[in-house]
Amino acid sequence: MSDHDHDAGADAELLARAAVALNRYGDLLRDVGAVFAEAGHRLYLVGGSVRDALLGRPSPDLDFTTDARPEQMQAFLRPWADALWDTGIDFGTIGVGKGDHRLEITTFRADSYDQVSRNPQVRYGDRLEDDLVRRDFTVNAMAVAIDPQKPAGLGDFHDPLGGLAALRSRTLDTPSAPEVSFGDDPLRMLRAARFMSQLRFQVAPRVLTAMTEMAPQLARITVERVAVELDKLLLGEDPVAGIDLMVQTGLGDVVLPEVGGMRMAIDEHHQHKDVYWHSLTVLRQAIDLEDDGPDLVLRWAALLHDIGKPATRRHEPDGGVSFHHHEVVGAKMARKRMRALKYSKQMVDDVSQLVFLHLRFHGYGDGKWTDSAVRRYVTDAGPLLTRLHKLVRADCTTRNKRRAARLQANYDDLERRIAELAAKEDLQRVRPDLDGNEIMKLLDIPAGPQVGEAWRYLKELRLDRGPLSHDEAADELLKWWNARK
Template sequence: MDFEVWPEAIELGQIFEQHGYELSLVGGPVRDLLLHRRSHDLDFCSSARPEEFEPILRSWGEGFWDMGRKFGTLGAVRHRDDGTEVRVEVTTYRSDRYDPDSRKPEVAYGHDLLGDLSRRDFTINAMALRVPSLEFVDPFSGASDLVKQVLRTPIDPERSFDDDPLRMMRAVRFVAQLGFSITPDTAVAISDMAQRLSIVSAERVRDELVKMLLSERPREGIEAFVESGLADVVFPEIPALQLEMDEHHRHKDVFEHTMMVLDRAIALETDDEGPVPAPDLTLRLAALMHDIGKPATRRFEPGGKVSFHHHDVVGAKLTRKRLKALRFDRHLVQDVSELVGLHLRFHGYVDEPWTDAAVRRYVKDSGHLYGRLNRLTRADATTQNHRKARMFAQAMDEMEERVVELKKREDFDALRPDLDGSQIMQILNLKPGPEIGQAYKHMLAFRLDNGPTDEQTATVELRRWWNERNG
């Protein structure tokens, strides 16, 4: 085959060859070459042991790392003349053995390239390019599977997934990233062995979920995740959204609705410079989880109606619990659960436009999530009634315009009472204590309801509240 290969790969291959070692490009970089994609991260495998090729990488690169030393992996980085950089990782041939109750391999070095390729996750990642000779090595027909756009394991899928259960998560992640389908025998093996995923650490499952959600086709990945049974093991709230339709079909299938909201939310992301940069993990997680409180709150009402009262509150609690279990960053956990809890907040505006005070509270309560909350709210309006959809969009446009106008007159980002804590203590002749906090909270509510006022008006209100409270 005719390859346009990175010059750095050729150069490293020549250096390894001069030292008597084999070196091959493997995995993603080879797959991307065939897909006519370019990568700045190059993965190699070699016959050399880490202690043998460490001096080569240290001499070749401008930076060096060895976090993967215990797995036989070392890395280096070099900057090109055009300002870009190329990162390389070299791993000694491997033939790992796995403990049946752990996905941590007992690292064992292999003896040749073919043995190393046989232990990789899918055939499309089990191709290699020897350097500097540029001999293409494809013992498991990965190039053919790449053309067919299918995911298949190099060896028996049951054995492959038993060795490393995380490969099942990578399968659904590649569905999202590449748009490929999983071959029937591989899909059956995933369904049969889904429970084995429970031995994988939450952090590794989380990392695969993040890659899937930030891909170009997260909906396809989530659908494969649910269909395979993997979601039942690590994210059961998502398949639980597949509620049976009521006999009169008066409520939407919640899972299908959620997929629509995810697609719509992604379409509302902005560029990297906008308030909701694309791809945005916070918004995408909120879209995926905004209705997970519905199964627990579903009630069949008289006349065949179905209700989901307080599913926003329940959903926020479930969101916090699940994201914590998956070891997400606490700030992201807080933001996503906050969005889920607020996602119904705007709906009352459509029927009766808010006062300025209500608009201020909406902006204050959403805080730095204001832009994401509005996008989630818009995405959640999936009604097929064109008149209702138009009214909803117009109401949201109107509210956002009002916020812009209010912000011209008021500093929403520094919204505080017209009296600070020291003034409150002086006016009420109080010492520091919980009463000051209560007074401050009341004056903040007064500020939100009435907008900015002068000190005299604020003082009158503070005394009125205090006298009524203690009357």
């Protein structure tokens, strides 16, 4: 069999797989195709919907392109659709709700870009080919005609730019020269890293070269859009590959410089090439510990947990290297970076708190923590405790099997201690044994700062000694109050 015959056979197999994947939408495709045909317009399934079908991946979203203009679509779709959205109408996109499905239908585009911002000067096209050539990568530049006369509504397959061959070789390449494509929209460079993570594809050599040369242009993109891509990258199947592509090309210097900044900061055990690769290993191991789907907070924390190391690196007299208080510095750095990327306050707080706490366990030694220390560990972690367990376990990357086994056994012991204490007292909500009203009554004071001070004293007491009876708590409070007068 010649290479051509082999390729043709592989292509036929991919197209058959896509047909199976899309067959579940057969009724919907025929129905929407009939609406467009009756109005005298062409409709094509396009982009990620086609790519994912060819890969046999489930895709919840269906994206279409058409020669119909937005106002025309609104007119003839309104009687058929359950709902219409026009939030993307400035870019030629109409959102359509039909049953449980959400469709996005965009008029053929033949945009030009101003090369300063990333905003396209929207121009509609009349040909499918003009629309496909302006897309980010050839694997996203394939289309399937929607034909209501066909069994599953699927008509001819259109691949003018070699997307199928690129998909077969798992390669990300641009429809036009990458310099033009990335100049039009620098966010596409970050999308390449995202697709590496999501699809486990590689970038074509010319794309890698262009990304490296043009990385500074990513600064033209708003941080909100950058954050969306970073999240999709981190939630992919192989975020390590995507992160490493970002760092190697210089994209990371623009949007996440602290990660690349960990390179060559040798860790204190000299057992990793550097802190950067250690952190990527921790990210991979944290993913292996996920038990309920991808966890964005855990993945961000794993990636950033050691970013404070370069700033705290010290060469010790014995020839070793130390990173004292890198968790404190790292938590501040994580907070600053995530705020710059405009993440929610909750996200910023959660990730930075995990970075701050990730070293606390190492004070556990060989199980010498008091009950008080265990309570504080649980209380400081709060609702992040389960994630903290995973992060600490993932942070064990030593090649010394005996040391690794000891660390895991120690953590097993800490979790057992936590469970034993939790069975006796409510560790998730450690609160003083007296509330504010009881404090005011006992001390005969009005509401104000003194009540808060007394409340905090009782909480510290509760953490140190565990639950107290009402009388014990009242007695301790009065002793403390009288001693401070």
